[in-house]
Amino acid sequence: MNTLPPTEEQLDEWNEPDLTGRTPRVIAAYEKRKVALRSVVRGNSVLAAAKANGVPRNTVTKMVHTCMALAPDGKPWGWRVCLPNRVRMPSTKPPPPVPAQPGPGAFNRLLRALPGLVPVLADFNKPLPTRDRKSTAFERLFEKFLATVRKHTEGVGYPFNAGDKGRRALLEYLKRMKQDLPQSEGEEEHTEIAHAKQLQEVFEFGVMERLEFDAHRMDADFYLEVEDGAGKTLLREVSYVWLLLIIDAASRLVLGWSLVLGRGYSQIDVLRLFNRALKPWEPRDLLAPDMRYVPDSGVGTEVATGRLQRGLLSAMDNAMAHHAKLTTTNLSRYLRGVLHLGPAHVPETRGILEALFRQLENGAIRHLPGGFEPARDADTPKRATTSDSAEKHPLNPIALHDLMDVVIAGYNATPLSALGEQSALGVVRRYVGGGGWTFESSRTQADADKLALLRLTVTIKGNQKEGRQPYVNYMRGRYRAFGLRDRWDLLNKQFQAVISMEDLRYITLLTEKGDVFARLTALPPWSRTRHDFDMRKLIIRWSNRGLFSIVGVDDAISAYRNFVRANARQYGAAVDQLARQWALYGPASTKNEMKPSPAFTPRNGHVSFDHVKDPTK
Known part of the structure; x- marks a missing residue:
């Protein structure tokens, strides 16, 4: 590999690569790298050229070292080194030794130690053995494989000390080779063949094009100070505190968050968070007098641009509250984007969000009274990370919400090394200000309000002979409206209805065209206090x-x-x-x-509603 930069004359002799079909993002990156490489040739340092053109220093160094190396077509790489993910130079590291013992990864280490085995296995295209069918061709290949390894190791070490001499590992390797893997189609391009385990490995996402959502159980014990019926104060432990977060994967901007106290969270908590993410963020009236927000910090895109941007794809796992019917139906209908439900308990599929959870744990949560590092196995038990006891510092849920809002808002305004020492708010502000494509809607406020709505079919009940006015039953509650008074013709008829999961005191009946037919109000004891x-x-x-x-x-x-x-x-x-x-x-x-509630006496006898307002309305 050449370690000296080329000359100006050599640059003029290079041919420009064909950029047909390349995305504008790739073309822009190519032009930046091209200017940086030419700057080094003209005498500037690698660091100066990298900073001036916004190209990582390691990338510029690699371009300088490989631009004069020969490509598979026998010509120098030239300007092709400036194309992202174009050049793959063979490793100069010495091959590792042959593994001495069988174990996880031993077969792959054997192939790296003896690279001559790879083409032999790659040429095998015969049927593989199964439980019901033998394969003579595979057995011959297996004998050839052992003979090749024996020439280098003299029959010592792996695979000869394995129970099956590596037969099962060879079979699994060939099965993976037979799968449909992406192949390099360009004559001048040498790429690595690998499985794509994450969506972002296939698509290159921009700002607000991929959102990640998940919940995380906070690594801290919390005790609540409560009063019993006799007025005595006692401390009781809260089961868990869950942190729910939505983040933009490209800009690392947190769009919304919430805390849920208890053993678990529900579909209502998920929809409540997405509702919050579709509304402008407002700073809280902080309870602690010495607590302050970081200047110019906040949550969501409206803080950065003055406008509320919406995401195109929302990625989450298939936990029960995430794939519940109400959650998937309302998110698909009112979030107006793609809903990607990945496998549960695989945090790598939402790596950006999981990295933020680790940052919040190490930087804030584990420093709270009762903070701890959870047990990993039998040898590493649960370990306290602070000397402050949770029992001596009871939980104030309002103060905890204040703290998390200040911390998350401050994170959005903090420069991050992954963003080139830019803040998440700064990335979004620069992207929108530079004319980047954004998804906005005049119906965002209406969509946010509809996220918690449930559509259902109800039946009008009643009894004309007994004088029981028409009503609707839902979850042990009885609903009535003045508009249904004496409408005996509606008995046993079904209506489409809408009810808010945030406030179950009201049900709205709809006509066949979707217009409002009547709004019903719950009767006591469900009518007085709002409840979800x-x-x-x-x-x-x-x-x-x-x-x-x-x-x-x-x-x-x-x-x-x-x-x-x-x-x-x-x-x-x-x-x-x-x-x-x-x-x-x-x-x-x-x-x-704590005062006893007054006893409720249902109406009886003849009642006239002509001049009396229903107290439940």
Whole structure:
């Protein structure tokens, strides 16, 4: 390999490569590298040429060293070295030794130590043996393989000390070789053949073209300070705290985040986060007086450009809350992009997001009181990373949300080495300001509001003989509207309906054309306090177990909160619910909610609605 740069005369003799079919991104990179190489030839240093043209220094060094080397066509690489991912020079490292013992990767190390075996195996095109069929050709190849290895090792070491002498490893290698792998079609191009394990290895994504979403369990123990029914204060441990994040893979910009306290998160939590990512970020009113946001920091694209950009592809794994019917249906319909559900428990498919989770753990979360490094195996048990005890520093969910908002907003404004010492906000700002393609929509606000909507079919019920006015049942709740009064003709008819999973107090009936027919309101005890789908499901579940009853109460949500507060000492799940409600709606007033709810008496007898407003409306 030539280590001296070429001369100006040699540069003029090189032919320009054919750029037909190349993307504008590749052409722009080629022009930058070409100018950088010419700058080195004219006497500038590699570092100066790299900085002046925005090309990595290692890339410029490699171009200088390989531009005069001979390509497979017998000519110097020339300007072709400036094309990204074009040149693959053979390694100059000495071959590794033949493995002495069998083990994981021993066969591949054997092939690297004896490269002459690779063409012999590559020429094999006969059928491979199966359980039902033998292959004489494979057996002959196996004997030839052992004979070739024996010439170099004299029958010592691998594969001769393996139980099957490497037969199974050879068979698996040939099976992989027979798969349809990408082949190099260009005469002048020498590329490496490999499996593409990630989508970004096939496609080159730009800003806001690929979003990554996942949830991460925070490596810290948290204790919540609660009061029981007698007014005594006690500490109870919160099961887990989950961090949900959406990040743009190209710019590393965090678009939205949320915390979920409890043993798990639901489809409502996922949709709630995407709803937040489609709305402008607003700084929180920080609880701690000494806590401050980093100047010019924030979350989302609106902070960088003043406009809310939308992603084209959202990648996530197929966890239960991610591939739930409501999640996939609403994200496909209102996110207006591609939804890519990858395999669960394979974080490599969302490498950018997983790297950010590690940064947040090492830089912030594990420094909280109760922070720890989780156990990896029997030899490396769980280890505390801070001397501050979680019991001595009880959790304040509001303060924890403040801290994470400040940390994540500050991350977006921090220069990153992976971005060439630019911040994520700066990358997006420069991309949009330079005329980069963006996806915007005037319906973003409406789409965000519709993410939590559920479409369902309901049946109008009632009894004209008994004077029971038309109503609709949904999740132990009865819904009525003045528009259905005395509409006996609608009994047993089905309607398409829409209900918000964020507020189950109202159901909207639709006509066949999709117009609003009537808006129904829940009757007590579900009408007073706003509650989401998860809250009602929990109340029903605890009622079915006989631990809690809403019979005779006027407000089921208030009664449930009183119950979990009074039984926090007895039930661990009650602590999670207290922390979750505190995080969503703020700390409830103990003095007001601990009072017994007034008994609710249903209407009976003859009732006229002519001059009386329904209190549930």
